[in-house]
Amino acid sequence: MQALYAQLLVGLINGSFYALLSLGLAVIFGMLNIINFAHGALYMMGAFCAYFLLNIFGLNYWYALVLAPIAVGIFGMLLERTLLKWIAGLDHLYGLLLTFGIALIIQGVFQNYFGSSGLPYAIPPQLQGGMNLGFMFLPIYRGWVVVFSLVVCIATWYLIERTRLGAYLRAATENPNLVRAFGINVPRMITLTYGLGIGLAALAGVLSAPINQVRPLMGADLIIVVFAVVVIGGMGSIMGSVITGFALGVVEGLTKYFYPEASNTVVFVLMVLVLLVKPTGLTGRAT
């Protein structure tokens, strides 16, 4: 039974990363209509940013948690201003190919300087150790990742679904020309939204650094699963991405316990089934 709970926890942790990354992808897709293949590379940059902050500037994990998403978010906004804005309004394929190219370049540069092996990043002292819950042993850092991710996801959902700024975002997703004619600077909002989505990816990278080490290809490994999560949840659905992210992490964890051979493929099997039965995703709306 202990092994089942342990796998459930691993599933929840993976689900946290899936949720944060697919949430960012959903936000970006909703506003920019771009399938952001660079997301994994920018997640990796978040982890590297935490590593640099610690090893070059002596700034610990807690600083990284704030500074890395801001720094990588600003980098994302530069990408949007200099590259992505030129393909606005074109077919999805252009955005996908462009961001795929950006991902390859970023990963290539990091691989060139840091190789493929992982760099260590220690768990912050305040979150080391574990708790015996009676039915299982809970490493504190892993519990923190799950809770913190959940809080960030809910805060992002609240921002988009319940605030005035979120109303601008949702309206601009439907009719950016009209929203701009109301006096709202939509191009600036698009840049900031891309920055927000990338910031979420970088935050996931920082959270991941103490668990998975810091590697140039850490994003490439993850992003394919995250895209499957987004397809299952429904592209552009905020809450759908969050719930599906956590749920598929748990499904993966349970599969690891009951039928480990299928644990790496279960998400893709589900994706195929969803595409066959409900192509818009579980929570997506037909357009």
Next chain:
Amino acid sequence: MVDVKTAPDAPAKAGASLLEIRDLQAWYGESHVLHGINFDVRTGEVVTLLGRNGAGKTSTLKSIMGMIAKRTGSARFDGHELIKMHSDKIARLGVAICPEERGIFASLDVRENLMLPPIVRSGGLSTEQIFELFPNLKERLSSSQGTKLSGGEQQMLAIARILRTGARFLMLDEPTEGLAPVIIQQIGRTIQRLKSEGFTILLVEQNFRFASTVADRFFIVEHGKVIDGFANSELQANMDKLHTYLGV
């Protein structure tokens, strides 16, 4: 083409030109849709653009609002040249548009739709004043989706939300399209009340009978040009011409 300098006089109470359009041309991609529009709108009056489908009336409103990227000529509003301006800057000068398709957002509830446009100037209507004008909206405020409202309610919502912003120059694109006669009357009364409160309104209409109840002056648009114009007081004298222009 009508010469705006000799265009018919507006009623005595109308003031100086608030909007002056000179040789306005516009393109959708390669398609040249406006070929040199000329007219003016004076402070406090209601001006209606009449014309057949595809004549260029909606394109004229969108060009003034900056919603068509490629445009040339001159559109001066309150001393500001709008042609090189983006639509968000134009809105902040106090120009507001109520689009033909109403532009109610499906992902926003009724309250969010109403509150969406930011206040660009002081002097906009308060929520209470808006509910006084459109009592139905108050009852439907808790409706989940703006697009679940009836056509008439959506039209009222589309007008109401721009009244909050403080804009004093309103462009209404076919506000009566597809609505029941009783709702059309209500919208007519609303336009008359807005006019009496000092709003300047540029109206696009195909419903000529409705337009004649609210407009001070008319301009006829055909093939992307203004080909004629007259005041409401000259309407009867121009009826035959109007029937020819509009094909009614």
